[in-house]
Amino acid sequence: MVTGGSRGIGLGIAQGFAMSQADVFLLANDPKVSEVAASLSAQTGASVTGIDCDITDSKGVQQALAPVESIDVLINNAGLERITPLLDEDDAVEDMFRRIVDINVMGTFLMTRHAARKMGAGGRVILTGSIWSRTAVPGFSAYCCTKHANLGFMRSIAHELGPKGITVNAVCPGWVKTEASMLSLKNMSLQTGRSEDDLLAEITGAQVIDGLMEPQDMASTYLYLASDAARNITGQAWNVDRGEVMA
Numbered sequence: 001m002v003t004g005g006s007r008g009i010g011l012g013i014a015q016g017f018a019m020s021q022a023d024v025f026l027l028a029n030d031p032k033v034s035e036v037a038a039s040l041s042a043q044t045g046a047s048v049t050g051i052d053c054d055i056t057d058s059k060g061v062q063q064a065l066a067p068v069e070s071i072d073v074l075i076n077n078a079g080l081e082r083i084t085p086l087l088d089e090d091d092a093v094e095d096m097f098r099r100i101v102d103i104n105v106m107g108t109f110l111m112t113r114h115a116a117r118k119m120g121a122g123g124r125v126i127l128t129g130s131i132w133s134r135t136a137v138p139g140f141s142a143y144c145c146t147k148h149a150n151l152g153f154m155r156s157i158a159h160e161l162g163p164k165g166i167t168v169n170a171v172c173p174g175w176v177k178t179e180a181s182m183l184s185l186k187n188m189s190l191q192t193g194r195s196e197d198d199l200l201a202e203i204t205g206a207q208v209i210d211g212l213m214e215p216q217d218m219a220s221t222y223l224y225l226a227s228d229a230a231r232n233i234t235g236q237a238w239n240v241d242r243g244e245v246m247a
Contacts, residue, residue, distance in 0.1 A: 001025040001071050003055055003111055004078030006033040008178035009128060009215045011040075013075055016219025017226075018046040027051045027064060027111075028078065055107035061114050073226045074115045076108045076150075077128040081180045083187040084142040097142040104146035105153070112157060121165030124226045127154050129172040129237055131245045139191050140184070151237050158235035167234035169225050174241025175203055177212040208243025 002017070004010035005026035018024050018040050026037045030052060037050030053064040055078055065071075080103045084093050112125060119125075132140065133147040151170055158168040175181055185203075189196045204210050221240050224230055239245055 001027060001068070001073070001115065002075045002077055003027045003107075004128075005075075006030040006036045006050070008180060009173060009176055009218050010075075010077040011036065012215025012217070013077060013219050013222050014040060014048070015044070015216060016223050017073075018044040018048055020223065021046050022073075023047045023049075025049050025051060025068065027053050027055070029054045055111050056102045058110050058114075061110050065114055065118065068118060070120070071115050071118045071123070073124040073126065074112065074119070075126045075128070075222060076111055078107055078111075079104045079128065079143075079146075081140070081143045081184055083139045083184070083191065085139050085191065086141060100142040101146055104143070105149050108150060108153065112153075116157075116161060116166065119161075119164075119166055122228075122231070123161075123164075123166040124230075125154075125157070125161065125166060125168040126222055126225050127151075127168075127170040129154075129170040131172055131174045131239060131241045133170070133172050133237065134239070134245050134247050137188075139188065154237070155235050162234060167225075167231065169230075169233060169235070170237040171218065171221050171225070172237050172239045172241065172245075173213070173218055174207065174239070174244045175212055176218065177214055203244075206244050207241065211242075213240075213242065 002010050002014045005014045006028040033052050034050035037048040041048040051064045053060050080100045082096050084097045127150050129150050130147040132144045133151050136144040154170045185196050
């Protein structure tokens with residue numbers, strides 16, 4: 001089950017699992033998620049089901065999961081990345097901050113809480129963090145603090161679920177070419193007065209390997225952590241960032 005699976009990194013992950021012929025559930029707060037699922041199923045021949053759900057709604061999550069008998073792998077990928085400048089006097093900043101916390105923290109908690117009840121020994125929980133789980137940038141305090149929180153949550157529940165034979169890990173992507181990251185680049189440009197090209201050159205220049213990654217580049221790490229080969233790995237955060245943050 002992949003949350004936020006109708007686009008971006010989530011869709012790239014889902015494609016990887018579908019190409020491996022896993023039964024995939026795409027869960028997203030997106031009325032087009034069923035269309036995306038049908039398209040992915042046609043492309044890969046795998047069973048792919050789309051579920052429209054707001055992960056911040058506990059009852060909605062329970063209802064969405066009710067028809068699913070068991071879950072082998074839960075990928076908590078859904079997230080919201082928006083600018084929240086501390087000194088901006090617009091009250092909308094506070095509303096956005098709360099929404100980011102609701103999705104990135106509470107949504108992750110609720111999905112894991114309800115999905116873990118359908119998991120047995122050998123189960124996998126994988127969170128999508130960020131290189132901003134390791135560091136931070138100005139203007140994105142809500143996103144940065146929630147992505148730091150995701151790693152703390154991951155480590156804590158690794159202790160809780162370990163005795164049940166369930167591993168819990170996180171993947172921390174660097175800059176991936178998605179709609180969300182390109183919007184962040186635009187907002188950074190507006191905030192700093194620097195051109196998007198200039199900022200992008202600085203971002204990729206900080207990487208050991210140049211260039212932006214594509215969503216499909218993320219899938220292999222999630223597939224590995226979901227495999228039996230990773231059965232002894234839990235409570236860990238894996239950077240996939242072309243060497244931008246070496247930690």
